Amino acid sequence: MTKKMRRATAKPLGGLALAALLAACAQQQAAGPAARVYAVDLQGQAKNCTVPTNVSLRPERATDATMSLDNDGGWCGVTVAQPGPKPYDYGVVRTRPSNGRVLIRTVGDRTRVDYFPNAAFGGTDNFAVRLMPGGVEMNVAVTVAYTPPPAPPAPPTPPARTPARRR
């Protein structure tokens, strides 16, 4: 009698545990595996790149962002994402920078908007992008610091030539 009862109570408990396990599994599947990040997208960042960490883009008006970097040939990028997070489907350049290039790329489960300053450029620049879906816009004001490399050492002065002795 007691055995039967135990079995009867154990069954619903086991069923509940299984259901909970399946639910957790389904949740994991819905979230999906983390998107892959490629090494090439992480290489070449400017040594000093300061950007806002949490840029939330709103559809009703363009978002302003600032970026400052040292011009050592590397890029500096603002990372944005849709809720999830997930990357935007694509991005377009609305206003080109005057002294650099823009690259909009998917990096893992986010979208990164990179700016590459022209070589030897120092000063201010700006550009604007639009991201889809939603048509959200971001204006980026860039400050680039550039320190010219030290001048090369002066060549050694040739030794004074002694006039040839006449015979």
Add this chain to the structure above:
Amino acid sequence: MSKTTTPPRRKAYALLLGAALLPASPALAVPRCPTEADQTVFELEALKTELMVVATTCHMEDRYNAFVERFKPTLASNGRAFGQYFARVHGRAGTRQNDIFITELANARSNAARQLGSDFCPRNSGLFSEVMALVGATDLAPYAAGKDLLSAGVTACEGAPAPRPAAATRRASR
């Protein structure tokens, strides 16, 4: 009668100075076309070439064909503008220069693909998803502007290479 010759030591100093100056001189900015219209034409052509390289490397010819089919009018008019640029700048040698540039562009994008190795296909095949998600053909040029495809190997307008002997010229399949 005197003959001016550079003493060997002075020549050596000149070489030394040149070598010292070489790494110090800043690299030039990536050349851009003088007009935005020309720049856009080159960027769109570079995007088409990049997608072609992805398609052939990653066996995605169907996706490339779907892209061409969807944006046929825009791509055709861009192709005409591209040809006109070379005709305008190089005159009668325009067609040949156009062919050379296309070849150089395809080679540059293929080299970039090779550098990525096994990451190239999983990473760059996403371009097809992006380009097919474009709301309309008007987004194609500003989308290409955000892909920075003309910074390595070849560059827009000024990047058009000098004429080469015909034997050395190979035309890339478009």
